[in-house]
Amino acid sequence: MATMIPSIGEKRGKQIVYTIEECMSCGEKKKRAFTLGDYVYKKGGQCNKCSGSILITMIYAEPMKATQ
Amino acid sequence: MLPMQLGPGQFGDNTLYLLLFYLPFLLFLFYGQRIQAFMILGEVSRALGKLKIMRERSRKEVIDYLVNHLKPKSDPQEQVDQLLEYFTIMPVDLDPSGIVKKIEHVVTVRNDRIRSEIRRLAPETDLVKVSTAENILEAASSINYIYKLVRHFYLLGKRTSNIYILVQLQMIMPMILQEADALVNALEAFKLSQPIGDGIGPMVVGRMMLNHEKLDISKDTVMVKTEYKDRSLYLIKAVGPGGNVGEPGNAVERLINEMGVKINSVIMIDAALKLEGEKTGEVAEGVGAAIGGIGVDRFKIEEVATKMNIPLYAVVIKQSLIDAISVMRKEIAEAADKVTKIVYRLIEEKTQPHDNVLIVGVGNTLGVAQ
Ligand SMILES: [Zn+2]
Numbered sequence: 001m002a003t004m005i006p007s008i009g010e011k012r013g014k015q016i017v018y019t020i021e022e023c024m025s026c027g028e029k030k031k032r033a034f035t036l037g038d039y040v041y042k043k044g045g046q047c048n049k050c051s052g053s054i055l056i057t058m059i060y061a062e063p064m065k066a067t068q
Numbered sequence: 069m070l071p072m073q074l075g076p077g078q079f080g081d082n083t084l085y086l087l088l089f090y091l092p093f094l095l096f097l098f099y100g101q102r103i104q105a106f107m108i109l110g111e112v113s114r115a116l117g118k119l120k121i122m123r124e125r126s127r128k129e130v131i132d133y134l135v136n137h138l139k140p141k142s143d144p145q146e147q148v149d150q151l152l153e154y155f156t157i158m159p160v161d162l163d164p165s166g167i168v169k170k171i172e173h174v175v176t177v178r179n180d181r182i183r184s185e186i187r188r189l190a191p192e193t194d195l196v197k198v199s200t201a202e203n204i205l206e207a208a209s210s211i212n213y214i215y216k217l218v219r220h221f222y223l224l225g226k227r228t229s230n231i232y233i234l235v236q237l238q239m240i241m242p243m244i245l246q247e248a249d250a251l252v253n254a255l256e257a258f259k260l261s262q263p264i265g266d267g268i269g270p271m272v273v274g275r276m277m278l279n280h281e282k283l284d285i286s287k288d289t290v291m292v293k294t295e296y297k298d299r300s301l302y303l304i305k306a307v308g309p310g311g312n313v314g315e316p317g318n319a320v321e322r323l324i325n326e327m328g329v330k331i332n333s334v335i336m337i338d339a340a341l342k343l344e345g346e347k348t349g350e351v352a353e354g355v356g357a358a359i360g361g362i363g364v365d366r367f368k369i370e371e372v373a374t375k376m377n378i379p380l381y382a383v384v385i386k387q388s389l390i391d392a393i394s395v396m397r398k399e400i401a402e403a404a405d406k407v408t409k410i411v412y413r414l415i416e417e418k419t420q421p422h423d424n425v426l427i428v429g430v431g432n433t434l435g436v437a438q
Binding site: 036 | 253435
């Protein structure tokens with residue numbers, strides 16, 4: 001029964017997609033809006049604090065309400 | 069004596085009033101079912117209208133993606149319509165011995181055919197764009213199929229005035245609409261190449277693979293060999309950031325049978341459909357081959373694990389259908405750390421130093437590199 005009717009889930013409202021960048025040296029995290037061409041584990045840029053290399057560690061969607 | 073409040077008594081012998089009073093009862097008695105059928109028909113037809121809009125939209129998305137990203141030489145409309153109707157005949161299961169090989173063959177031919185059609189349409193060689201187009205096309209043809217199936221039963225019920233067909237359709241309609249909605253959501257993620265909920269397995273393994281040399285082990289699948297606390301780790305995932313699921317079954321088979329690596333434990337990480345009421349992003353542990361799909365990969369992994377007597381451990385991340393195929397939710401992305409910890413704990417608890425441990429990240433690796 002459970003396999004026949006899985007949880008389809010609630011209808012999603014408007015979502016904003018964020019990209020989380022992390023500095024590999026000092027662990028500084030930055031959250032910004034997703035831009036086309038981003039993907040998880042993409043290397044790029046330098047850290048403002050320690051000039052270490054930056055890696056995208058997460059891309060996720062959050063409901064619009066949470067940010068307001 | 070109190071005057072009667074109801075009934076024809078107070079109207080005396082007026083037959084007109086008598087008729088007016090009983091008419092609705094008679095109407096419902098003899099035509100109740102027809103009236104009900106009429107109302108259900110209206111409801112189902114509204115839902116069908118919604119599905120039709122979704123279908124048109126998804127078709128347009130496919131064409132837009134092809135035109136904008138793959139730059140075809142000619143107008144792709146006609147060919148897209150043809151690809152949306154593309155069907156696969158599954159092998160006969162009267163004599164099921166050896167059927168997995170046949171299923172694998174048919175599915176491989178199908179995938180190769182679709183890929184070559186897209187390539188033919190647009191000679192663009194960017195693999196990420198081609199696999200994205202494949203994903204979008206697949207979602208769009210699912211929506212197309214749902215629409216056609218619902219339309220079939222709607223017309224059948226209407227033409228034969230069969231209320232039972234219509235009632236059944238009406239009952240499952242909310243779920244069908246939700247599923248179609250989930251697919252439309254998926255299109256959104258696909259065309260922007262954003263990671264989807266199903267990509268959590270590859271995301272966990274991809275992180276472990278960073279900065280190591282990758283080896284192509286089967287179609288669209290890579291392997292990395294690394295060390296952890298005196299154990300050798302063999303990591304397998306589909307090649308990202310394109311929307312691939314790879315061939316983990318073949319990869320495991322090849323590693324153990326052809327390359328002759330003696331594996332002591334297999335740990336599989338996958339997204340799993342949750343039950344209503346369970347929390348999204350919840351992590352659960354178990355045993356067995358954690359891998360969905362048509363069953364070919366699962367069969368191969370189970371087969372080789374049984375033959376070599378290798379224990380299979382599974383770590384799954386719970387999510388609903390809509391979450392699995394839409395942009396990854398925060399709760400799921402944040403479960404990655406927890407899963408990684410569980411994997412390392414499993415390695416420490418369930419294996420000995422100098423063991424070979426195989427870790428497979430199962431799922432669509434769209435938007436997740438390694
Ligand atoms: Zn830094």
